[in-house]
Amino acid sequence: MTTAERYPNFARLTALLNQQEDPRRTLRALISILEREGGVEHDRH
DSSP, X not given: OOHHHHOHHHXXXXXXXXXXXXXXXXXXXXHHHHHHTTOOOOOOO
């Protein structure tokens, strides 16, 4: 089983970011949106 098959959402996100002119800015924007909507849970030390 390939990584893309095991983690389809990660593969789709990677494909999306690879199409962007500034992938880091796009990723930061996506994370910001998810944080605002409560969709991201992570440990903040």
